[in-house]
Amino acid sequence: MLKSLSLESFGNAVASEEAVPGGGSVSALAAGLAASLTAMVATMTLKKEKFHDVAPLMTEIREKAASLQNELMDAVDQDADSYRQVLAAFRLPKSTEEEKAVRKDAIQAAFKHAAIVPLQVAQAAVKVIKLAGQVAHRGNPDMITDAGVGVLMARSAALGALMNVAINLGSLKDRALVEELRQKVEETRNEVIHKESEILMKISFDGLLKV
Secondary structure, three states, X not given: OHHHOOHHHHHHHHHOOOOOOOHHHHHHHHHHHHHHHHHHXXXXXXXXXXXXXXXXXXXXXXXHHHHHHHXXXXXXXXXXXXXXXXXXXXXXXXXXXXXXXXXXXXXXXXXXXXXXXXXXHHHHHHHHHHHHHHHHXXXXXXXXXXXXXXXXXXXXXXXXXXXXXXXXHOOOOOHXXXXXXXXXXXXXXXXXXXXHHHHHOOOOHHHHHOO
16 A cells, blocks of 8 residues: 555655556645644644643644544545556457447546546645644644645645546546536635635745744
């Protein structure tokens, strides 16, 4: 499993001549790490008595971030598997009309799955952005940059995953499904850009440099 590899091994796997792991798995990993950072900031805030008034919120954020971390780390392998299913579908026999029909259906099913997996990653990454924004605003201010990195990582993960959704839409024949997914891509993309801008306005470099 990819998620069980060491950092060095995973990096080498991405850099290899193999098609997987690729951008989809990297996006899932980036979002998972963003969730990890968010959970860390919430946990470290809970350790300080002076933040007792936000303890219930930080506990809730920590639990949600941990759940998203697990979901997104699993998606590292799920994305790679979805692409392998596409490759396997193209390798199916096509000597007879029946085989061609089976192959065609398998290809369409594989591309649908390959579009839905990164969409789920992007949607989970949006949740991470929102949680990271909360810990940046309400958590320990000494860790605001950790929360900021979480926002940036989740933002890149979401947009990267949405790119993978978009590229797979061109291979789908179900026009109704294509339109539904295209709309979700646009809605999610707009939400990502809006939330990132909103949060980062509160984590300005100018403010940090004045410290």
